[in-house]
Amino acid sequence: MSKLITDELIDERLDWNDDAEYTEKCDIVLGHYEVELTSEWKGNADYYIYSETTADGYEVWVTTDDDRSINVNENVHYYENDLGDSLKEAIQDYSVELIQCEGWDNDEYWITDVIDELYEEVYDIKKDELIDELQDEGYELPTKEA
Numbered sequence: 001m002s003k004l005i006t007d008e009l010i011d012e013r014l015d016w017n018d019d020a021e022y023t024e025k026c027d028i029v030l031g032h033y034e035v036e037l038t039s040e041w042k043g044n045a046d047y048y049i050y051s052e053t054t055a056d057g058y059e060v061w062v063t064t065d066d067d068r069s070i071n072v073n074e075n076v077h078y079y080e081n082d083l084g085d086s087l088k089e090a091i092q093d094y095s096v097e098l099i100q101c102e103g104w105d106n107d108e109y110w111i112t113d114v115i116d117e118l119y120e121e122v123y124d125i126k127k128d129e130l131i132d133e134l135q136d137e138g139y140e141l142p143t144k145e146a
Contacts, residue, residue: 003139005131014130018125022112025119032122034093037099043067045100047090049083063087065096084110091118 017024030037038045048067051059061077063086064070075095077083090096091114131141 003133004136004142005115005139006142009134009139010127010130013134014123014126016126020119022107022115025115029118029122031117032125033094033118033137035091035096035099037091037101037104039102039104039106040100040104042098045098046096047099048101049087049090049099050102063090065090080108080110084114087111088114088118 004088020028023058026037045067047063047065048065049061051061052058058078061080062070062075063077064075066132070076087099087110088103090099101111135141
């Protein structure tokens with residue numbers, strides 16, 4: 001009889017907290033991607049997300065890897081809901097080590113949504129890695145019945 005990889009075995013070995021608090025999720029996600037998020041202006045970040053006010057008083061958001069060269073068509077956003085995709089891409093970009101993100105310390109909804117989404121993705125990555133390790137230890141995936 002071979003040893004089977006079961007959900008219980010995965011849960012036991014992975015030690016994953018489905019009910020993790022937001023700060024714990026942040027630590028896990030940012031640690032996995034080896035990136036730091038800060039709301040403090042450091043001027044040496046690899047990626048920037050910040051708001052600006054237009055000449056006529058509208059708030060816009062800038063997302064860029066070069067805060068000295070802004071392309072209005074590519075880097076300026078009128079709505080906050082566009083920022084999550086930019087933040088997610090920056091976090092997952094392994095060449096980015098520091099992201100200066102306005103609103104990081106205020107738990108903006110678009111930031112928490114990205115962290116929640118990435119937390120689930122990191123779980124899937126860790127689960128796949130664990131399955132590979134278990135197979136190396138002689139465990140087998142159960143066969144699916146037709």
